[in-house]
Amino acid sequence: MSNQFWSDIVGELKPYVPGEQPKEGLFIKLNSNESPYEPSPKAMQAMEKAIHGGLALYPEADATPVREAVAKYYDIAPDQVFVGNGSDEALAHVFNGLFRHAGKHILFPNITYSFYPTYAKLYSVPYKEVPLADDFSLDLTPYLAASSDEVAAIIFANPNAPTSVALGLDKIEQLLQAQPNIVIVVDEAYVDFGGETAIPLIKKYPNLVVIQTLSKSRSLAGIRVGFAFGQASLMEALVRVKNSFNSYPIDRVAQAGAIAAFEDEEYFQKTRKMIMDSREYLMAEVKRLGFQVLPSSTNFIFMRHPQYDAAKIAAALREHRLLVRHFKQAPIEQYLRVTIGTQENCENLVNALSEILSKGII
């Protein structure tokens, strides 16, 4: 698969494959870890207001008002915040701006966010995958033993995806202490559902980058806003890359929505609690149906059934108009990743699973 007009690298790329986005209404989407709840009403109002004022003009290039609002929220400085068009863009700039060192490679877990190998290919960053422990927890040993002569960076999601398992902040700090000459990137896309953020550690560790997003816990996947946090000199590398690529990645509507979302703490707390409560319900119910479920600190669960094939369960759920995510890759090919929807969505899922398993349809 290639074309004479393509740049050399294009045929080599392995583009990320997102979860299916079907036509609205036909399916209950439990396959992309989006929030089942609308964004904060205050964020909606702020975005409506932004639509009616100033769209003929370019937005604030470095999203400074957003950086100030988020810095205040986390009690850090605005120059310790970088805003990207989704955290995927912030991650891309991290790969491009911090990971490309001649003769060095990067490390990440063999089971993690599949955009990491994609970006590594795009930016020609050599990488090695480090196996997770048998229980899918992250074993620090190989990362603690890495040599900074060979390894430029370590990146992982915490809590990890698609496994949903979290690593304690004490372990992150242990790694930072052991590896002062390696960039450590902690992708906290799901941290608001029960993890502990490493943001307070950026003051102490000049090699730490933390990534967060508004796409999951703040119900704003549709406006594409994500962050990198770190000391100002690291953030400057990302700004330099951004301004060599697209100076205005966050539009005016997105900036207004992001600021208002951080100001509506009450709505944030309410919706994330509803999701965590539904998660506990769903976990208990699927266990009752015989599924094995990993401990989850995220807005999804990762589960397998000892008797039934995961791909077949996913196909049967699709017949019930429920979409879940199945990864065809070893050693997780018998697992399903199920996003926590509304309580009603979770109940629908339990009913469908119960019917599928009891009727022996698969």
Ligand SMILES: *Cc1c(COP(=O)(O)O)cnc(C)c1O
């Ligand atoms: C969803 C997700 C992201 C991407 O989030 P966006 O801000 O929507 O680009 C990044 N990392 C992980 C681990 C995710 O699951």
